[in-house]
Amino acid sequence: MGFTKSERLVLIALCLGSMWGIADASPPELDGDEKQKPWVAEPEVIADYSRRYDDSNFEESKVPPWTLPPLLKFADGEAVTTPADWTRRRNEVLALFQSEVFGVSPSRPEGLVFRVIETNPLAMAGAATLKVVEVSFPLDDQVFAFQLTVFVPNQRSGPVPVFVLLNHRGLENTDPLREKRSEFWSAEQVILRGYAIAAINVAADVDPDNARATKTQGVRAFFRDHHPQAKDFTWGTLAAWAWSGSRAVDYFLSDADLDGGRIALVGHSRSGKAALWAAAADDRFALVCVNGAGEGGPAIARRDFGNKIVHLTQKHPHWFTPRYAHYAGRENELPIDSHQLIALVAPRAYHGGDGARDLWADPRGSWLALFEASAAWELLGEAESLHDPMPPVNAIRVHGPLAYHIRAGGHDLTAFDWEQFLDHADAVFQSR
DSSP, X not given: OOOOHHHHHHHXXXXXXXXXXXXXXXXXXXXXXXXXXXXXXXXXXXXXXXHXXXXXXXXXXXXXXXXXXXXXXXXXXXXXXXXXXHHHHHHHHHHHHIIIIIOOOOOSOTTOEEEEEEEEEEHHHHTEEEEEEEEEEEETTEEEEEEEEEEEESSOSSOEEEEEEEEOSOGGGGOTTOSSOOGGGOHHHHHHTTOEEEEEEIIIIISOSOTTGXXXXXXXXXXXXXXXXXXXXXXXXXXXXXXXHHHHHHHHTTOTTEEEEEEEEEEETXXXXXXXXXXXXXXXXXXXXXXXXXXXXXXXXXXXXXXOHHHHHHHOTTSSOGGGGGGTTOGGGOSOOHHHHHHTTTTSEEEEEEETTOGGGOHHHHHHHHHHXXXXXHHTTSOOOOOSSOOOBTEEEEETTEEEEEESSSSSOOHHHHHHHHHHHHHHHHTO
């Protein structure tokens, strides 16, 4: 007899805790599989958010009507009806997201070098091999470098698929020595499932998550100071984080222990926005897992619910290209929206996740965008279009390359979320 989802999480937590001494790998708040229920925002949660953010709406009944820009029509109004049409339409949409939201980023720099600066073949009590990789490149006789932490399972028969996390939180979340561990980067859990696991500390090593700091520090400042065509690059910090994910792919393709055709990218919240943009722009990611990313990521901007463009661009002006601030309070003027951003991932795999109490991220807006985007996968013959309703709380909806789950709890990345990503990866990668 098989295990339920909650039983599997308990077993994982017990196994990880006994093997590697993890104290915080317990399952998240669960109702139990037999008590899964449709998601509805709880009145007390609505009241709490409404008190804290009195200029935002958190009630579904108060969302005004909105109309999305068409996904399967060219800019001139002509219908997109074939896979060849989609290639051309995709280029149109990608260019709009570059000009209006994320900015234009550099391509792979010349002279990119990977240097393994630390190894440990007996990491995780012998279950994995650690590789700390320095990724560097020169410009104008100066060098920019950041580190990539990789664990590869020792029990493998050949190259293995790899998950990579864009980590915008503290370095303790991705400790290569595993003295500090958190569910946010559930490395032991991923190794147990037979996958490699990697991380980039994007805020610490690539581009600071601080508008003042990015004027003089980080990869964008490095390009501004040393690249002869620096004015061509209009990228914000989120695009810089996404760019670093693509440089990680460059490394994975050079490592014989890793399967470069089966790379999954994970991001949460602000780094979830970056992960989605990375996968939209770089088709070498076979799966992208976007967790709690909300506005500026998978949630529909035109939906007046939760976080808004004005909040993003006033508090975090460095995240996006400056043009994005033009649409604060004028979301209906955006020529694109998040369903089109998600569709840029097609025909590859996409997995969305949210917390039931995370109203700021607008879980329903992310779900609605996904099922609108699914028309691209249908056009390409990969999956039929999705339809309502949303999956129940603590359940996952898997639709071929598309998946979505909403779990109990709030704004975080947990062992439960990783379990859903891994289950989806099992299904997606077995077919590759």
